[in-house]
Amino acid sequence: MTDQLKLVITRKGLDECIGAKSKGIKAELKWVSAGDRAYTPNPDQTALQNEVQRVEFGEYKDGAGATLQATAKFSGPQEYPIKELGFWLASGTLFGVISAPNTTLNYKPKDGHCIQPITLDLSALPSNTVTVVVGTENLNILIDEEFTKMAIAQVDTMHRQIKQEFRLLDLEKKHA
Structure with a gap:
């Protein structure tokens, strides 16, 4: 102002x-x-x-x-x-x-x-x-910082889950 x-x-x-x-x-x-x-x-x-x-x-x-x-x-x-x-x-x-x-x-x-x-x-x-x-x-337009932190945490969690899935697939291939 x-x-x-x-x-x-x-x-x-x-x-x-x-x-x-x-x-x-x-x-x-x-x-x-x-x-x-x-x-x-x-x-x-x-x-x-x-x-x-x-x-x-x-x-x-x-x-x-x-x-x-x-x-x-x-x-x-x-x-x-x-x-x-x-x-x-x-x-x-x-x-x-x-x-x-x-x-x-x-x-x-x-x-x-x-x-x-x-x-x-x-x-x-x-x-x-x-x-x-x-x-x-x-x-809810004034909580942009909180939404950003939540989005980063969610993307980070999804990234870890995908990496874990790839590791499981590699293990299954080695034992098959």
Whole structure:
């Protein structure tokens, strides 16, 4: 994200995160909403300027330091430019907003899908304050490193099995 596209955490979102931390729990991010207005977000916001669609998170993982990487999949018949993103806590509180004047973040095509990658800088919050609730449609696109390791292990196992099979065939030929 460029400097102008930083997450603006709302005052109510911050208060709820601090309250959760004092109770020994984490605030749960549950939804991402997209709207078609571009502007400078305000910490006193309680809604997007023009929310078009709201979906559950499709995937997330903790990033380096105080960052969080996530994705959301916007689907359906609507067609609109994504110019504002809102992040909602499970309580329904608007946690934060990403938007900037004259900036389109992505585009949701008619009757199509838009996968929106998200990186949230949570360094303005107390540590270990937020977790993400992933919806039923898990996109699994942020676990590429884990898939790569699994694929390497599987190919290595298959290679050893093939070598063993060739050794067995050689032994059978010698004893036949």
